Amino acid sequence: MNRRTLEESLLPPVVALLLAAVVGDVLILSFGQSPGAVYRLLLEGTWGNAYGFGQVLYKATTLTFTGLAVGLGLRAGLFNIGAESQVAAGGFVAAVAGMLLPAGIPALLCLPLFVLAAALGGGIVGAVPGVLKAKFGAHEVIVTIMLNFIVLALLNYLTSAKVHVPDTLHTPELKSGALFRLSDVIPAFHGSAANATILLAVIAAAVFGWYLFRTRRGFELRAVGLQPRAAENAGVHVGGVVWRALTVSGAIAGIGGLNYVLGYKHYYEEGFASGAGYLGIAVALVGRNHPLGIVVAALLFATLSQGGLVVNALVPKQMIDVLQAVVILAVATSVPEVRRMLRTSRRTAAT
Amino acid sequence: MSVLDFLSQTLRIAVPFLLAAAGGVLSERAGLIALGLEGYMLGGAFCAAAVSFASGSPWLGVSAALVGGAVLALVYAVGTIRFRGDQVVIGIAINLLAVGLTRFFLRLFFGSSSNSPRVPGFGGTGTGFLALAYNPLVWIGVIVLPTLGWILYRTPFGLRVRAVGEHPAAAASVGVPVTRVRYIAVAFSGMLAALGGAYLALDQHQFTDGMTAGRGFIALAATIFGRWNPKGAGLACLLFAAAETLQIRLQGTHAIPSQFVEMIPYVLTIVALAGVVGRSVPPAALGKPSTE
Numbered sequence: 001m002n003r004r005t006l007e008e009s010l011l012p013p014v015v016a017l018l019l020a021a022v023v024g025d026v027l028i029l030s031f032g033q034s035p036g037a038v039y040r041l042l043l044e045g046t047w048g049n050a051y052g053f054g055q056v057l058y059k060a061t062t063l064t065f066t067g068l069a070v071g072l073g074l075r076a077g078l079f080n081i082g083a084e085s086q087v088a089a090g091g092f093v094a095a096v097a098g099m100l101l102p103a104g105i106p107a108l109l110c111l112p113l114f115v116l117a118a119a120l121g122g123g124i125v126g127a128v129p130g131v132l133k134a135k136f137g138a139h140e141v142i143v144t145i146m147l148n149f150i151v152l153a154l155l156n157y158l159t160s161a162k163v164h165v166p167d168t169l170h171t172p173e174l175k176s177g178a179l180f181r182l183s184d185v186i187p188a189f190h191g192s193a194a195n196a197t198i199l200l201a202v203i204a205a206a207v208f209g210w211y212l213f214r215t216r217r218g219f220e221l222r223a224v225g226l227q228p229r230a231a232e233n234a235g236v237h238v239g240g241v242v243w244r245a246l247t248v249s250g251a252i253a254g255i256g257g258l259n260y261v262l263g264y265k266h267y268y269e270e271g272f273a274s275g276a277g278y279l280g281i282a283v284a285l286v287g288r289n290h291p292l293g294i295v296v297a298a299l300l301f302a303t304l305s306q307g308g309l310v311v312n313a314l315v316p317k318q319m320i321d322v323l324q325a326v327v328i329l330a331v332a333t334s335v336p337e338v339r340r341m342l343r344t345s346r347r348t349a350a351t
Numbered sequence: 352m353s354v355l356d357f358l359s360q361t362l363r364i365a366v367p368f369l370l371a372a373a374g375g376v377l378s379e380r381a382g383l384i385a386l387g388l389e390g391y392m393l394g395g396a397f398c399a400a401a402v403s404f405a406s407g408s409p410w411l412g413v414s415a416a417l418v419g420g421a422v423l424a425l426v427y428a429v430g431t432i433r434f435r436g437d438q439v440v441i442g443i444a445i446n447l448l449a450v451g452l453t454r455f456f457l458r459l460f461f462g463s464s465s466n467s468p469r470v471p472g473f474g475g476t477g478t479g480f481l482a483l484a485y486n487p488l489v490w491i492g493v494i495v496l497p498t499l500g501w502i503l504y505r506t507p508f509g510l511r512v513r514a515v516g517e518h519p520a521a522a523a524s525v526g527v528p529v530t531r532v533r534y535i536a537v538a539f540s541g542m543l544a545a546l547g548g549a550y551l552a553l554d555q556h557q558f559t560d561g562m563t564a565g566r567g568f569i570a571l572a573a574t575i576f577g578r579w580n581p582k583g584a585g586l587a588c589l590l591f592a593a594a595e596t597l598q599i600r601l602q603g604t605h606a607i608p609s610q611f612v613e614m615i616p617y618v619l620t621i622v623a624l625a626g627v628v629g630r631s632v633p634p635a636a637l638g639k640p641s642t643e
Contacts, residue, residue, distance in 0.1 A: 027455060030459065031459060079439050081439070081443070128621075132621070132624070132625050135625075136624070136625045136626050137626075138621070138624040138625045138626070139624065139633070141384075141386075141439050142571075142575060142620065142621075142624060143621055143624060145386075145568060145571075146568075146572060146617035146618075146620050146621050147617070147621070149565060149568065149613070149614065149617045150614045150617045150618060150621075153610040153611075153613045153614050154610065154614070156610050157608050157610035157611070161608065278443060278447065281440065281443060285440060316454070316455055316458035316459070316464070318451055318454035318455040318457075318458060318464070319451070319455055320451075321447060321450055321451030321454060321455070322448060322451035322452055322455055323451075324447060324451070325444050325445075325447035325448035325450075325451050326448070328440060328441075328443070328444035328447065329426070329430060329436075329441060329444045329445075329448065332430060332436035332437055332440040332441050332444065333429075333430045333434035333436040333441070334434070335436070336434060336435045336436065337434055337435075
């Protein structure tokens with residue numbers, strides 16, 4: 001990455017964070033607290049102790065998956081707003097697969113099966129807008145939004161009418177295949193939800209980068225995202241790229257459902273990742289659709305949402321919802337602006 | 352009697368859809384994706400409840416909702432028109448912002464994370480058409496889409512809105528102030544959706560966290576299913592409201608699981624977008640920043 005693109009990528013998030021900090025100050029002051037004390041508490045409660053950090057890692061794991069899912073779509077010029085329901089669908093299918101498995105199979109043996117099940121659940125949800133876009137030109141933004149409501153209602157029906165444990169709103173526990181928690185290896189993480197799924201997230205980010213920048217399919221995908229007509233003329237089958245990208249995007253989000261189902265609670269429960277899909281959009285945006293950027297952005301947003309819980313004693317944790325929205329707004333508005341500014345300043349420097 | 356009950360309940364459910372869908376049609380016909388309807392509604396609901404509670408006057412509550420909706424809509428307009436940010440991203444951010452702000456101020460004003468105290472609404476208790484007739488927002492809901500249709504197709508401003516949404520460059524070349532028309536359209540779309548939110552809060556005599564519960568997205572679905580014209584959107588709103596009424600009536604009978612009735616608006620919209628029953632064509636410049 002050269003200096004120009006680095007500037008273009010880093011400036012908007014920096015601007016966004018500064019703006020969020022200012023808005024945060026105003027909100028904190030309106031609640032009669034000192035901003036310095038609140039921010040210090042926020043940092044201490046997240047990165048300052050092992051439990052808080054474990055919670056950040058747990059949240060960042062799901063957000064990495066949804067961020068990668070949205071990022072893959074954006075690289076192809078497609079907006080997947082459906083990660084919200086794709087995570088849920090992935091988690092649900094994995095949980096049902098876990099119900100059907102016999103007990104006592106080693107976790108490592110069933111892991112590929114669970115990844116496949118979760119990818120299938122999310123992938124089917126992603127394939128619908130993909131095929132509708134490729135075949136009929138239906139706008140994927142609207143289709144994925146509508147599909148969120150449809151899929152979540154369907155999962156609600158299936159869970160409450162078919163597979164829930166009586167008197168609860170969740171499915172039975174997995175018979176085998178549960179992953180270990182980080183606290184099993186490092187006792188300091190005790191109590192936090194962080195688990196081995198984080199390794200899957202790191203692998204997913206690496207595969208994402210390899211696929212996008214080192215394979216022919218990835219090249220085609222990026223070509224379609226930059227200039228669909230040029231790609232078409234160069235012999236790329238745009239329709240194929242479109243439905244594949246949205247299907248794979250859904251599958252990635254679906255695998256994110258394992259973080260809860262396989263790593264944390266070992267069952268599917270409604271709303272287990274609610275909000276993760278929408279935050280995935282923010283993560284992809286701030287991470288500029290780059291795997292490394294997405295991981296960093298996932299950590300950032302995970303820190304914010306965990307931090308909200310930590311500071312709740314001083315200021316309402318709802319403040320964090322506002323700050324997250326401000327970050328998205330600021331990044332979305334400053335990306336085109338920064339590009340224009342940098343170009344103008346370069347032009348003046350050149351003359 | 353039972354038919355009348357059914358119709359009045361349908362109207363009662365349809366009012367917020369009609370108001371927000373009017374905002375949706377206006378915004379999208381001007382070329383700006385109306386993803387923020389849900390946020391405008393929620394903001395409007397909160398402003399209406401808070402000010403109606405503080406002042407004791409539901410009319411002041413409605414005025415506050417108009418201001419709140421316009422402010423959120425202007426944030427969207429500045430982000431997408433002035434800064435040319437992505438309409439989808441900014442629309443989603445507006446919804447998250449509305450959720451965050453209403454939750455924060457719910458804690459700040461009322462010390463609660465779930466609901467406001469009881470707030471004064473418009474008169475008229477009980478059910479049926481008679482009770483609805485006391486509520487001015489119902490009347491506004493009934494006339495809003497026909498009025499919007501008249502504005503869009505019979506007035507110079509409406510012609511400008513449609514021109515800006517179809518071909519901004521051509522509109523600019525004949526002297527239409529594209530940017531100004533877009534700002535006005537978005538601001539009014541925010542106010543209309545906020546009226547829908549105000550109706551919800553005043554009708555239920557309180558604000559509850561997330562009380563719009565996807566109604567803004569149903570209004571967006573109605574906008575699209577109604578093919579971006581007021582008549583179609585109005586019929587779609589009534590259809591979706593009738594489905595919801597039916598679902599409420601069928602509750603407990605287990606005839607159809609309620610979740611499947613909930614899906615109806617969204618499924619119909621996807622079907623319409625896929626062009627299974629005729630092709631639905633959005634405004635040509637929808638979602639694109641104008642290059643005036």
